[in-house]
Amino acid sequence: MNDLIGQVFNAIGALLADLEAWLSPYLPGQSKVALLAFGFYVLLLLGGGLTAILARNLVRATLGLIITFLGVAGFYLLLASPFLAMMQLLIYIGAVCVLIFFAIMLTKNTSDGEEASLPRLANLIYAFLAGLAPLVVAGPLIVQGTKDIVTRQPVDSGTNLGEGLLSIDLLSFELISIILLVAMAGAVYLAWRPSGGEERA
Template sequence: MNDLIGQIFHSLALVLADIEAWLAPYLPGLNWVALLAFAFYVILILSGGLTAILARNLVRATLGLIITFLGVAGMYLLLASPFLALMQLLIYIGAVCVLIFFAIMLTKNTADGEEAQAPGPLNLIYAFLTVVAVLAVAGPTIVTGTKDIVVRLPVDTGSNLGEGLLSMDLLSFELISIILLVAMAGAVYLAWRPQGQLDAKNEKRESA
């Protein structure tokens, strides 16, 4: 039974390969498909980023961020790294964006809050300086330092990635975990209230 199904599939694939060979002169080449996909992902990234910046509502801004992440995942696919693309979806959309949403819902968020007003000139200057600073540091590095990366990472199977992270790039891997640890400690410190203080606050609220 299963052999029969396999035979049928095999012959179907042969017929389709024949049709493809016959159509080949009229179809756009693979490069064109890749270019179209690249253009689509660039549009996703840019439009998502613009939505994130220009939206006057935090939830819509987060949605823009999600669209950008989808585009970045597509870029990883084009770089022949499906594992990284899926990890991008799993971590950035499934965890990071969901947590951002959660934070938005837990904080008091009204439609006419601070973020709904147009930014002042000083904010625009700060934003501009931030972008320039990041570009000045990262831009030259990206342009000059990424030529050999494709050669260094041939296939992104789980074992290759694991070996790379725990041997060649161990230092940067550990440094990133330290950054995450510091961020987490900082978050706990910001949210920390000594027990007595919290009780006093609650009593005050109950009596009021």
């Protein structure tokens, strides 16, 4: 059994080495495996994002959103920020997506609901034009402006982040705790329905 697993790992390693040798003339100076991982995460991001904005069923759209979040978590791993990747999984997938599922459930928005039909063609075209605008404006700027930037990637432990939270970003840290408290209280206030009474105007 161990022999079999070892053979599988060896085969995968040989395959990756072959792939790297095959890719090396086209992509000089980059780590090939990292580029492959980047391409995989871009696929996750594109597929999930398109599902999230085009699916007619909101539950499917939320599942697409989860796939996109997974892709972004992979980007954080590639950026040598493992703590952020973990927080991405915990906060976005664990909390925000569950909140969205709650919103869908509580409003009974099923597959034959308001989003069941595609928007008018003209609206779709206008929307894609609006989406193209940032790509056309900022895309060339990004490509021009970051051409020669060398990225340094030290791996940071969570300890450094904790020290940063309590020194340089102390004020933001306290402010965001107040914001979270206010948001929670506001949400409870908005959604509160006194039992038996009329709903608050």
